[in-house]
Amino acid sequence: MRLTLHIWRQRNRNDRGRFVKYEINDVSPDMSFLEMLDVLNQRLIEHGEEPVAFEHDCREGICGCCGMVINGVANGPEKGTTVCQLHLRHFRDGDVIYIEPWRSRAFPAIKDLVVDRSALDRIMQAGGFISVRAGSAPEANTVLIPKETAELAMDAAGCIGCGACVASCPNGAAALFVAAKISHLGLLPQGQPERHRRARAMVRQMDREGFGACSNHRECEAVCPKRISIRFIALANRDFLKESLAPSEATSGKAKNAKK
Amino acid sequence: MHRVAEFYRSTPGKKFVTTVTGAVLFAYVVLHTLGNLQIYFGTRMLNAYAGLLHSVPGLVWAVRFVIALSGTLHVVAAVQLTIRNWGSRPIRYMVQRYREADWAGRTMIWSGTGVAAFAVYHVLHLALGSVHPDFVPGDVYHNVMAGLLVLPVSIIYIAAVVLLGLHLYHGLWSFFQTLGWSHPLYDSWRRAFATAFAVGVVAGNVSIPVTVLLRLIS
Ligand code: HEM
Numbered sequence: 001m002r003l004t005l006h007i008w009r010q011r012n013r014n015d016r017g018r019f020v021k022y023e024i025n026d027v028s029p030d031m032s033f034l035e036m037l038d039v040l041n042q043r044l045i046e047h048g049e050e051p052v053a054f055e056h057d058c059r060e061g062i063c064g065c066c067g068m069v070i071n072g073v074a075n076g077p078e079k080g081t082t083v084c085q086l087h088l089r090h091f092r093d094g095d096v097i098y099i100e101p102w103r104s105r106a107f108p109a110i111k112d113l114v115v116d117r118s119a120l121d122r123i124m125q126a127g128g129f130i131s132v133r134a135g136s137a138p139e140a141n142t143v144l145i146p147k148e149t150a151e152l153a154m155d156a157a158g159c160i161g162c163g164a165c166v167a168s169c170p171n172g173a174a175a176l177f178v179a180a181k182i183s184h185l186g187l188l189p190q191g192q193p194e195r196h197r198r199a200r201a202m203v204r205q206m207d208r209e210g211f212g213a214c215s216n217h218r219e220c221e222a223v224c225p226k227r228i229s230i231r232f233i234a235l236a237n238r239d240f241l242k243e244s245l246a247p248s249e250a251t252s253g254k255a256k257n258a259k260k
Numbered sequence: 261m262h263r264v265a266e267f268y269r270s271t272p273g274k275k276f277v278t279t280v281t282g283a284v285l286f287a288y289v290v291l292h293t294l295g296n297l298q299i300y301f302g303t304r305m306l307n308a309y310a311g312l313l314h315s316v317p318g319l320v321w322a323v324r325f326v327i328a329l330s331g332t333l334h335v336v337a338a339v340q341l342t343i344r345n346w347g348s349r350p351i352r353y354m355v356q357r358y359r360e361a362d363w364a365g366r367t368m369i370w371s372g373t374g375v376a377a378f379a380v381y382h383v384l385h386l387a388l389g390s391v392h393p394d395f396v397p398g399d400v401y402h403n404v405m406a407g408l409l410v411l412p413v414s415i416i417y418i419a420a421v422v423l424l425g426l427h428l429y430h431g432l433w434s435f436f437q438t439l440g441w442s443h444p445l446y447d448s449w450r451r452a453f454a455t456a457f458a459v460g461v462v463a464g465n466v467s468i469p470v471t472v473l474l475r476l477i478s
C-alpha cells in the first residue's frame with residue numbers, strides 16, 4: 001500500500017510544532033496502524049532522523065495509551081477500536097492521512113503524538129476509589145450483586161482512560177471519562193459509602209484541570225473505543241446533583257442538629 | 261464555600277442552571293405559541309385573549325419577571341460555559357470530523373444570541389410599538405397584521421423562529437441528559453420529543469407571517 005502521512009512533529013513542550021509529510025509505500029493492509037508507524041520510524045532511524053514519538057504498550061486494546069487523532073477522528077475511522085487495533089485494510093491505497101495528538105488544554109504536549117494525560121489520574125485520586133477493610137480477602141460472594149447490575153457496572157468499568165472522549169469533544173470535556181468512573185463504582189455495593197462524595201470530588205477535580213463542560217454533543221460516545229454510553233453521564237449527573245443540592249443528612253455537615 | 265456557591269461554580273452546576281431556566285423559557289415559548297395561533301380565529305378572539313391576559317391583576321408583570329429572571333440566568337450561565345469551552349482547546353485540530361455532534365448543538369451560542377436579539381426587537385415591535393409603523397395599543401390583531409405585512413419584518417420573524425427551532429432541537433434533548441433523566445425505557449422518546457416540539461414551535465410561528473404575507477387572513 002501507498003500512503004501519504006501528515007504527522008504532527010513537536011520536539012518538546014515549548015516547541016511550536018508542525019506537520020511533516022511522509023510518503024510510505026511498503027506497508028501491507030494486514031498491518032496495524034502502529035505497525036505502520038513502526039515501519040516509518042525504522043526508516044527514519046536508518047536515515048539518522050528522529051523517530052515519531054507515540055505512546056503504546058499493550059497493543060491489544062486494553063491499556064488505553066495509544067490514542068491519536070486520525071483524519072479528524074479520535075482513534076481513527078473504525079468504531080469501538082483503539083489505534084493499535086486499527087488495521088490498514090480500513091484505508092485505501094493512496095490515502096492521505098493526517099495524524100495529530102489529542103488536543104486539550106488539560107493534556108499538555110510532551111512530544112510529537114504524546115501528551116500528558118495525568119489530569120485523568122488526578123481525577124481518579126480525587127475520588128475514583130473505594131475504602132475497604134484491609135486484611136485477608138473476603139469470602140467470595142459474601143456481597144451479592146444482581147447480574148444486571150454487575151454487567152452495567154462492567155460496561156462503565158470498560159473505560160481504559162485513553163482520553164478519546166476529551167480529544168473528540170467539541171468542548172474538550174472529560175464528562176464521559178468521569179461519568180464512567182463515577183458510575184462504575186457507584187453502581188456496586190462496595191462503592192456506596194463514598195458514592196455521592198465521590199461524584200462531587202471527581203467533578204471538582206475535573207473542573208480544576210481545565211476541561212470544558214459537557215454540552216451533550218454525544219461525540220465522545222461515538223469515538224469511545226470501549227463504546228461507553230453517555231447514559232453514564234446522566235447517571236453521574238444524578239449523583240452529582242443529589243450530593244450538591246440534597247446531600248444526605250449525615251454528610252451535609254449539619255448532622256448534629258438531629259440531636260435536638 | 262457554601263454548597264450552593266460551589267455548585268454554581270462547577271460546570272454541571274452551571275449546566276443545571278441553563279437547563280432549568282431553559283425549561284422555563286421553553287414552557288413560555290409553548291404557551292406564547294398557542295396564544296399566537298389564536299390569530300386564526302379572527303380579530304375578536306385574539307384581542308379578547310390579549311385582553312383576558314391583561315385583566316388578571318399582576319399576571320403580565322409576574323410573567324415578565326419570571327422570563328427576565330430565567331432569561332438572565334440562562335444567558336449568564338450559558339455564556340460562562342461557552343467561554344470556558346472555547347478555551348479548552350488552545351491548539352485546534354488541522355482536520356476535525358464530527359461523527360455525532362450536530363450543527364444545531366455546536367451553534368447553541370449563536371442561535372441563542374439570535375433569539376435574544378430578536379426578543380428585544382419583538383418587544384419593541386409588538387409590545388411597546390416603538391419600532392412599529394402603525395401601532396394601535398390594545399388592537400393586537402391589527403398590530404400583527406400591519407407589522408408582518410412589511411416583508412423584511414416578516415423575514416426577521418421567520419429567521420428568528422428558525423433559530424429558536426435549532427436551539428430547541430438540541431436543547432430539549434440535552435435537557436433530559438443534564439438532569440440525569442436517562443432510562444432505557446424512555447431514552448428513545450427523548451429525541452422524538454425534542455424534534456416534535458422544535459418542529460411544532462417553528463411550524464406554528466412561521467405559519468403566521470407566511471399566511472399574513474400571502475394574505476390568506478386579513
Ligand atoms: C426562548 C428562549 C430560549 C430557550 C427556550 C432556550 C432553551 C434552552 C435549552 C432547553 C437548553 C438546553 C440546556 C441543556 O443542555 O441542558 C439551552 C442551552 C443553551 N442556551 Fe438557550 N434557550 C433560550 C434562549 C437562549 C439565549 C437568549 C441564549 C443566549 C446566549 C442561549 C444560549 C444557550 C446556550 C449557549 C446553551 C448551551 C449551553 C451548553 O450546553 O454549554 N439560549 N437553551
Ligand code: FES
Binds near residue numbers: 061064066
Ligand atoms: S497500545 Fe494499549 S490500547 Fe493501544
